[in-house]
Amino acid sequence: MTQQIHTFLMFEGKAKEAIDLYIEVFGGEIVNLIPNETGGVMHAIFSIKGQEFMAIDSSVHHEFTFTPAISMMVACESEEEIDRVYARLADGGLELMALGDLPGFKKFGWVQDKFGVSWQLTWS
Structure with a gap:
């Protein structure tokens, strides 16, 4: 069996709310x-x-x-996606670096969501 490394997030009563947000924003499912x-x-x-x-x-x-x-680093597939994801994760959270130019990317942004999880978002 190949060893796997998983990101493990510990909340204090907000895990289901956070999971629901992440699935809403990125698509996915509860396994x-x-x-x-x-x-x-x-x-x-x-x-x-x-x-x-x-x-x-x-x-x-x-x-x-x-x-x-x-932080979680997410390569977005379009400008629409990075704009939407950034706005949704920033809602109630903290904008660490506004969406804008960064060498190597068409657009980059860094946000801490309302649960405290940090996300770096890129679009190339």
Whole structure:
């Protein structure tokens, strides 16, 4: 069996909401979702753009959260897609780098969504 590395996202009660947003924005599906006793997510696997991700809702409050030091990099297929995805992920989040020119790309933008997950978006 070939070893696989999955991105694993830990939320505090917002995992299902985040998964739903990512599937709405990028297309994809929930592969498996096991709810916890409080209605949150004990464990989920979801797929967007052919990539599988895992997510949970932590039952313990942590002093840490996501940081832009690690981000999801998405190569968009069109200008319409990068504009739409950027706007949707920025809604309620934080624009780290506005959509614009960047050497090597027709358009680039960096946003932290309302859940704290950081996304670098490119269009070549």
